[in-house]
Amino acid sequence: MSKPNALSLGALPSTHPVKLTLAVPADLKAQLDAYAEAHSRLHGPVDTATLIPHMLAAFIARDRGFRALQTKSVRSKAYGATSPDSNPAGHAPR
Template sequence: MSTNRQLRLGPLPKTESVKLTFSCSVTLKAELDRYAALHAQTYGEAVDAATLIPHMLEAFMARDRGFRRVHAKRKTPLASAKSSDVVEAME
């Protein structure tokens, strides 16, 4: 079921992945679970917090001005075309 709301993190693109493990607080995990539930309700596709985290981090890094500035000076690509799709969906 889709609602009229738009979340900052848009529909998730299909991407290749590498497994990464991290620890977070119980509070953050609960917030991620709530966000995942709202994301699923908004876009009509069930998704869990672990699936959202990489997209959230990628979007965060793409919008970090300091990080982008360093990459611009080094002339290295900020992210793949798939990443720009995430950022565009957020705007």
């Protein structure tokens, strides 16, 4: 018996959801439904709406550009960098 193909999204952790409503194109909905079906075969029953937040979280976690921007933002805050908005007089920080 061959091992089934692994999906990028593994088993789902439990979460505390916040409701968000969005609209997607019909072809994307069909792909999401197909992914949910494949995921259900590998990990147990799950509906498309339950998968979407986990798919988005996985996407964001793998986005190196976003991670770099987040790290840069944290460093700027840690070292007291100022933005033009935080310096209303327009003077350069000393």
